[in-house]
Structures are given as C-alpha cells and as structure tokens.
Amino acid sequence: MARVLLFGRLADVAGWRERAYEPTPARLCQLRALICGEDSALGAALEGPGVQAAVDKTLVRGDIALKPGAEVAFLPPMSGG
Amino acid sequence: MIQLRPTPFDPSADMGAFSAGRTQVGAIVSFLGLARGEAAGAEILQLEAYADFTEAAIGGVVERARSRFSLLDAAVIHRVGKIAVGEPIVLVLTAAAHRREAFEACDFLMDYLKSDAPFWKKEFGPDGPRWVEPTPRDLSDLARWG
Numbered sequence: 001m002a003r004v005l006l007f008g009r010l011a012d013v014a015g016w017r018e019r020a021y022e023p024t025p026a027r028l029c030q031l032r033a034l035i036c037g038e039d040s041a042l043g044a045a046l047e048g049p050g051v052q053a054a055v056d057k058t059l060v061r062g063d064i065a066l067k068p069g070a071e072v073a074f075l076p077p078m079s080g081g
Numbered sequence: 082m083i084q085l086r087p088t089p090f091d092p093s094a095d096m097g098a099f100s101a102g103r104t105q106v107g108a109i110v111s112f113l114g115l116a117r118g119e120a121a122g123a124e125i126l127q128l129e130a131y132a133d134f135t136e137a138a139i140g141g142v143v144e145r146a147r148s149r150f151s152l153l154d155a156a157v158i159h160r161v162g163k164i165a166v167g168e169p170i171v172l173v174l175t176a177a178a179h180r181r182e183a184f185e186a187c188d189f190l191m192d193y194l195k196s197d198a199p200f201w202k203k204e205f206g207p208d209g210p211r212w213v214e215p216t217p218r219d220l221s222d223l224a225r226w227g
Contacts, residue, residue, distance in 0.1 A: 076214075077214045
C-alpha cells in the first residue's frame with residue numbers, strides 16, 4: 001500500500017488530503033498515471049509549476065522506484081512566515 | 082530549537098528562555114512575524130505543515146545558517162493551524178558573539194521561511210479563501226543569499 005498525501009491547493013483540487021493505493025505501484029510515474037487516470041484535473045495539478053514530490057519524506061526529482069508502504073507527498077509552492 | 086506550535090504563543094517567554102544563562106553570546110537578534118490584517122484582506126490564516134518533514138527541512142537550513150554566520154545558537158518557532166490577525170506566526174532567534182552575524186543570520190532564515198520552507202498558507206478574507214504563494218519580492222530576497 002502506498003500512502004499519498006496532498007498539501008495546500010492540491011488537496012482542494014482533489015477533495016482529499018490522504019489516500020491509500022493498493023498495491024504500491026512499482027514506480028512514482030506509475031502512481032502519477034494512476035492518479036491522473038482517476039482525476040485528470042489533479043493529475044495536471046501534480047505536474048504544475050513548482051510542485052515537488054517527496055517519497056518517504058525525502059524530496060525527489062523525476063521518477064523513482066517505490067517500496068511497499070511508501071509515503072508519497074505532493075508539495076505545491078511553499079509559503080511560510 | 083525548531084518547534085511547530087498549534088496554539089498562540091508568548092514570544093517574550095521564548096525570548097527570555099533563549100537568552101537565559103548565555104556567557105559566550107554577545108548578540109541575540111529576534112524577528113517576530115505577525116498575521117497582518119489587510120484593509121480588505123484576510124481575517125484569518127490557516128497554516129499547514131508536513132509533520133517531521135517540515136521540521137527536518139528547517140533544521141537543515143538552521144545548520145547552514147550556523148556555519149555560514151558563525152552562530153552559537155538559533156531557534157525557529159512557527160505557528161500552524163488557524164491564526165487570527167494580530168497573532169504571532171513566526172519567531173526567529175539567532176545568537177552570535179557579535180551583532181552583525183546575528184542580524185544577517187536572522188534575515189537569511191526569514192527569507193528562507195517565506196519562500197522555501199514546507200508551509201502552505203491559506204487566507205480567508207471577504208473575497209473567499211486564497212492560497213498564498215511567494216511573491217517576486219520574496220523570491221528575490223531569497224536569491225540574495227546565493
């Protein structure tokens with residue numbers, strides 16, 4: 001099972017913040033395709049400018065293999081302070 | 082020290098605790114950010130963080146600030162959750178032997194927190210909710226540090 005977390009405006013686009021995908025897709029690109037197949041607006045938002053992905057709390061660039069139980073977070077542009 | 086706090090805090094208490102018992106420190110600089118009320122703007126803010134990831138990311142930048150500015154210590158206290166206008170959002174404290182390093186490190190840390198720290202800020206104003214993203218000014222402020 002992969003746990004997917006959405007933050008900021010991505011959660012508004014999706015209408016959810018956290019969802020489990022069973023079984024864990026082998027690669028991040030397969031998870032993205034799965035999400036896009038369910039919700040194309042969310043799929044497009046995940047590819048939008050400034051959106052980063054973190055796998056098991058580490059930022060990743062491009063594609064990466066996912067271990068079973070992976071936590072995948074999609075992070076839109078950040079703003080604190 | 083890096084803390085995310087879900088409830089309002091008293092910055093003077095944190096400042097007092099941070100400065101107590103120092104013998105090597107000659108300068109402490111503090112920056113306190115408040116939730117600002119715009120004339121036609123947001124009445125409340127909601128700040129979201131990614132638990133553990135956000136603290137670790139801030140911790141990495143605090144370590145960079147420590148070595149770059151010869152800091153003796155630093156603290157970042159950041160609110161999360163619902164924040165009313167006028168409440169503290171962020172307190173950054175930097176301690177160094179001399180004031181210049183403490184000023185610069187505090188400035189550096191705030192530029193990072195505004196544009197590159199894992200927080201997501203939503204404003205609830207009269208025109209409805211809006212996600213806040215870094216302004217061009219925020220990004221150019223951050224770029225000053227290379």
